[in-house]
Amino acid sequence: MRKTLTTPAVVFFVVAAAILAACKAQDNAPGVASPEQAKTDAARAQTASQSDGARRVTIQEAKELLDKNEAVMVDVRPKDQFAQGHIKGARSIMFSEIGARSDELPKDKLIILYCA
Numbered sequence: 049m050r051k052t053l054t055t056p057a058v059v060f061f062v063v064a065a066a067i068l069a070a071c072k073a074q075d076n077a078p079g080v081a082s083p084e085q086a087k088t089d090a091a092r093a094q095t096a097s098q099s100d101g102a103r104r105v106t107i108q109e110a111k112e113l114l115d116k117n118e119a120v121m122v123d124v125r126p127k128d129q130f131a132q133g134h135i136k137g138a139r140s141i142m143f144s145e146i147g148a149r150s151d152e153l154p155k156d157k158l159i160i161l162y163c164a
Contacts, residue, residue, distance in 0.1 A: 103158075110160050119158040135162070 105113065113119035114137070121138040123130050130140040141149050143163070153159050 105158075105160060113158055113160070117157075119160050120154055121160050121162065122153070124161050124163050138162075 105119075110119065110121070114121060121135050123134045123138045123140050124143040124146065125140075126142055127140060130138075134140070139152075141152070
């Protein structure tokens with residue numbers, strides 16, 4: 049008998065892969081990236097997305113998508129860390145809750161997850 053995954057399970061695994069990949073990335077540059085850093089970030093995002101299938105976005109691309117209301121930012125850290133500071137307008141959905149709360153996320157927008 050062949051088993052199939054339900055939509056929430058598929059969403060959870062895709063989101064989990066994206067979060068785990070994103071959490072491994074280190075970005076120590078405060079504030080807005082320089083043009084050189086943006087190019088480096090874009091190249092790194094393209095390479096990373098090719099290796100694991102998860103799409104990466106640069107800071108500039110994320111800002112543009114959010115400004116055009118084409119994306120939603122989701123902070124997957126624990127609530128106490130979210131309370132200490134987060135990206136303006138970000139939703140708080142802890143990583144362990146993504147699968148159970150996937151119905152709260154829009155189906156027509158890019159979901160940008162971050163953990164740092």
